[in-house]
Amino acid sequence: MRITALAGGIGGSRFLRGLLRAVPDAEVTVIGNTADDITLHGLHVSPDLDTVMYTLGDGVEESQGWGRRDDTNVVAAELAAYGAEPQWFTLGDRDLATHLIRTRMLAAGYPLSAVTEALCDRWRPGVQLLPMTDDRVETHVVVAESGSEAAGGDTGGERAIHFQEWWVRLHAEVPARRIVLVGIEQATPAPGVLDAIAAADVIVLPPSNPVVSIGPILAVPGVRDAVRAAAAPVVGVSPIIGGAPVRGMADAALTAIGVPTSAAAVAELFADLLDGWLVDTVDAAAVPAVESVGVRCRAVPLLMTDVDAAAAMARTALDLAEEARAR
Amino acid sequence: MRITALAGGIGGSRFLRGLLRAVPDAEVTVIGNTADDITLHGLHVSPDLDTVMYTLGDGVEESQGWGRRDDTNVVAAELAAYGAEPQWFTLGDRDLATHLIRTRMLAAGYPLSAVTEALCDRWRPGVQLLPMTDDRVETHVVVAESGSEAAGGDTGGERAIHFQEWWVRLHAEVPARRIVLVGIEQATPAPGVLDAIAAADVIVLPPSNPVVSIGPILAVPGVRDAVRAAAAPVVGVSPIIGGAPVRGMADAALTAIGVPTSAAAVAELFADLLDGWLVDTVDAAAVPAVESVGVRCRAVPLLMTDVDAAAAMARTALDLAEEARAR
Numbered sequence: 001m002r003i004t005a006l007a008g009g010i011g012g013s014r015f016l017r018g019l020l021r022a023v024p025d026a027e028v029t030v031i032g033n034t035a036d037d038i039t040l041h042g043l044h045v046s047p048d049l050d051t052v053m054y055t056l057g058d059g060v061e062e063s064q065g066w067g068r069r070d071d072t073n074v075v076a077a078e079l080a081a082y083g084a085e086p087q088w089f090t091l092g093d094r095d096l097a098t099h100l101i102r103t104r105m106l107a108a109g110y111p112l113s114a115v116t117e118a119l120c121d122r123w124r125p126g127v128q129l130l131p132m133t134d135d136r137v138e139t140h141v142v143v144a145e146s147g148s149e150a151a152g153g154d155t156g157g158e159r160a161i162h163f164q165e166w167w168v169r170l171h172a173e174v175p176a177r178r179i180v181l182v183g184i185e186q187a188t189p190a191p192g193v194l195d196a197i198a199a200a201d202v203i204v205l206p207p208s209n210p211v212v213s214i215g216p217i218l219a220v221p222g223v224r225d226a227v228r229a230a231a232a233p234v235v236g237v238s239p240i241i242g243g244a245p246v247r248g249m250a251d252a253a254l255t256a257i258g259v260p261t262s263a264a265a266v267a268e269l270f271a272d273l274l275d276g277w278l279v280d281t282v283d284a285a286a287v288p289a290v291e292s293v294g295v296r297c298r299a300v301p302l303l304m305t306d307v308d309a310a311a312a313m314a315r316t317a318l319d320l321a322e323e324a325r326a327r
Numbered sequence: 328m329r330i331t332a333l334a335g336g337i338g339g340s341r342f343l344r345g346l347l348r349a350v351p352d353a354e355v356t357v358i359g360n361t362a363d364d365i366t367l368h369g370l371h372v373s374p375d376l377d378t379v380m381y382t383l384g385d386g387v388e389e390s391q392g393w394g395r396r397d398d399t400n401v402v403a404a405e406l407a408a409y410g411a412e413p414q415w416f417t418l419g420d421r422d423l424a425t426h427l428i429r430t431r432m433l434a435a436g437y438p439l440s441a442v443t444e445a446l447c448d449r450w451r452p453g454v455q456l457l458p459m460t461d462d463r464v465e466t467h468v469v470v471a472e473s474g475s476e477a478a479g480g481d482t483g484g485e486r487a488i489h490f491q492e493w494w495v496r497l498h499a500e501v502p503a504r505r506i507v508l509v510g511i512e513q514a515t516p517a518p519g520v521l522d523a524i525a526a527a528d529v530i531v532l533p534p535s536n537p538v539v540s541i542g543p544i545l546a547v548p549g550v551r552d553a554v555r556a557a558a559a560p561v562v563g564v565s566p567i568i569g570g571a572p573v574r575g576m577a578d579a580a581l582t583a584i585g586v587p588t589s590a591a592a593v594a595e596l597f598a599d600l601l602d603g604w605l606v607d608t609v610d611a612a613a614v615p616a617v618e619s620v621g622v623r624c625r626a627v628p629l630l631m632t633d634v635d636a637a638a639a640m641a642r643t644a645l646d647l648a649e650e651a652r653a654r
Contacts, residue, residue: 042431074399078424082449084431093420097405104369104411122409 001026003318004200004232006132008033008213009048010065010247011239011304013055015206018310020056020126023318028127029196031223033208034112035132035139035181035216038164040089041079043099044106047164048213049116049131050098057123065247068094088169113190130196132217135187139163139212141256142178143170163212172249176256179211187220197226202321205236205274207246207302210266211253218273227273233324235276235317238263241302242282264289271295276320278302278313296324328353330645331527331559333459335360335540336375337392337574338566338631340382342533345637347383347453350645355454356523358550360535361439362459362466362508362543365491367416368406370426371433374491375540376443376458377425384450392574395421415496440517457523459544462514466490466539468583469505470497490539499576503583506538514547524553529648532563532601534573534629537593538580545600554600560651562603562644565590568629569609591616598622603647605629605640623651 003026005016016030033048047066054060054068061067071092080087091099098119105115111134120129143166145157158177166172197203208214218224227234240263245251251261259265263279264286270277271293279286280302290297298320304310330353332343343357360375374393381387381395388394398419407414418426425446432442438461447456470493472484485504493499524530535541545551554561567590572578578588586592590606591613597604598620606613607629617624625647631637 041427042434043427072399072401072420074401074420075424075427078421079427082424082428082446084424084428093399093401094405096423097402097409097411100368100370100402100406101409101411107369119409 002029002199002201003027003204004029004031004196004202005204005206006031006033006208006214006217007048007052007206008208009051010055012048012206012208012213013052013060014065014304014310015237015314016052016127017055017307018304018312019204019314021307021311022314029192029200030127030129031132031193031196031217032116032129033132033213033217035137035184036163036167036212037136037138038089038162040086040091040099041084042103043091043096044103045091045099046102046112046116046131049129050095052127052129053116053120053123053125056125056127057120059123067092071095086165086169089164111190113192128192128196130192131190132193132223133187133220134190135183137181137183137187137216137220139216140180140182141166141176142180143174143176167249172252176252179253179256181216181219184216184219185221189220189222189226193220194222194226197223197230200230200232202318203227203230203232203234204317205234205270207237207239207304209239209245209248209250209253210269211250211257211259214270224273233275233321234273235278235321235324236267236270236274237278237313237317238266238280238283238302240266240283241280246303262286267295267297268293275324276317278317278320296320329356329526329528330354330531331356331358331523331529332531332533333358333360333535333541333544334375334379334533335535336378337382339375339533339535339540340379340387341392341631341637342564342641343379343454344382344634345631345639346531346641348634348638349641356519356527357454357456358459358520358523358544359443359456360459360540360544362464362511363490363494363539364463364465365416365489367413367418367426368411369430370418370423371430372418372426373429373439373443373458376456377422379454379456380443380447380450380452383452383454384447386450394419398422413492413496416491438517440519455519455523457519458517459520459550460514460547461517462510464508464510464514464543464547466543467507467509468493468503469507470501470503494576499579503579506580506583508543508546511543511546512548516547516549516553520547521549521553524550524557527557527559529645530554530557530559530561531644532561532597534564534566534631536566536572536575536577536580537596538577538584538586541597551600560602560648561600562605562648562651563594563597563601564605564640564644565593565607565610565629567593567610568607573630589613594622594624595620602651603644605644605647623647
């Protein structure tokens, strides 16, 4: 069975780990979000690709869901001692080696897809990991000029900051007025992306942030159309449980695009693509609303408390895909 | 008193530390060798500048004379786990932060002299540290093609390798046929270099490698002429004691340029510049030979067993300069 998944970071990676346990013989291709890539201290960091690679390659720090297990921060402390900015994003020492290699290979002319393949030679994640694009795309968040809202009156001033600054430094606590995918119009899908979508037996949207993880992947010109046109059933897993994101601050990102933080509202975002959608049991009441937009929906436990729980979710998602195919 | 010194790595740095103890109120400018700079894992490494900066800034690992005190090698181990080359040069974690900042600033368009100044803002070495040039110069060593000499016959094949590869990987055990300073003809002295030479009250050549440390600095077009033309007396300290280098493998480098490994022979290399030359007491017999080429010479203990010993050497060098001035 060929499964193609679109994935962001932590939630997507944990779901994928469950998927590999559920169907170890499946041929899985993961199309990873690269719009939250950022250059830090001159190094090209691809947080989502690395989270997938480390998680599936058994190298992730489980306690936080990202970064390298048992990492240290010697280099980061030294950079801070030099006063090097930014200091709100800490690159661990082990993790840093990955970014050094990526940066060096990119500088030598290799596309990000080739770099990702080379890095995966070490990690052997058990999937083919593809960046959504080899082109530079950056999610920027438009916020009010510092102080203009706090001063009691919106002066209209605003500025765009890199998604990571909004997410990591500001904890998404400053309201996002708009989310802009810089460079997306010129981006083309990385080699293999459209083929993996067209050739899939099942297409999966794991429980990743719908706005800043799945959203950018689908926004690469040609990708959303390819998913819509694919013969395979498309099933997704809600990242929202009981009106709140399971992790991260997806609510802030949804608010920015005017979408309620609910399992049903996220399904609606992808209604043109979805054949099936899983919501958590606490959101069972949302099932009729999802089905009313033509998406088969089932309420099951969605908390990935361990790999077995994630595997059970993955099995249900694949069952739902089978039902959709048989329909 | 304005003192200008030309310096390589370990020997030069230890001498300079003694100099600062001997004359704490002196205004010292150090012109550092950059011809053994190397790009490793995409990072611009300036071994000699860093050794001066760390040593005078009280950050050096005393046990080896270079690198950062109590450094760790987490990143290097990870790079090796990826199979990243070269693996014969290990960058410590703390040290790596310096290279990250240097590389980032160079990429942003700052010249190496500005980068060095920025790094010294943290280390406060107590001297003005100038790279010999902002241009790229690399010492390459021409060696026989691997195996051609071992095979019993010189096939004539040869290749040029970066100095660091010859020095660090091959331990200078492969005979050097020639030493080439790639880029030296096009290089210009960094801002401040010629001024520091012209304005000096004393010019010092510390006990650094004459071929690959002092040599490249003097080879930057204009520098040797400036030293020769300077009003200040020029005094040097032999890096050779009893026919052997105090540290490093200066003998191999001297052999490559056809110069005997002796305190007198090194003085002759710089005879057009020197007013005074210190040799070790074991080389007292060399004093007449040095003086015969017009260089005032004195035999004193030259082993820098501690900072006080280095300070005593520095004091003697300055005394010799005074004598030369009074002559």
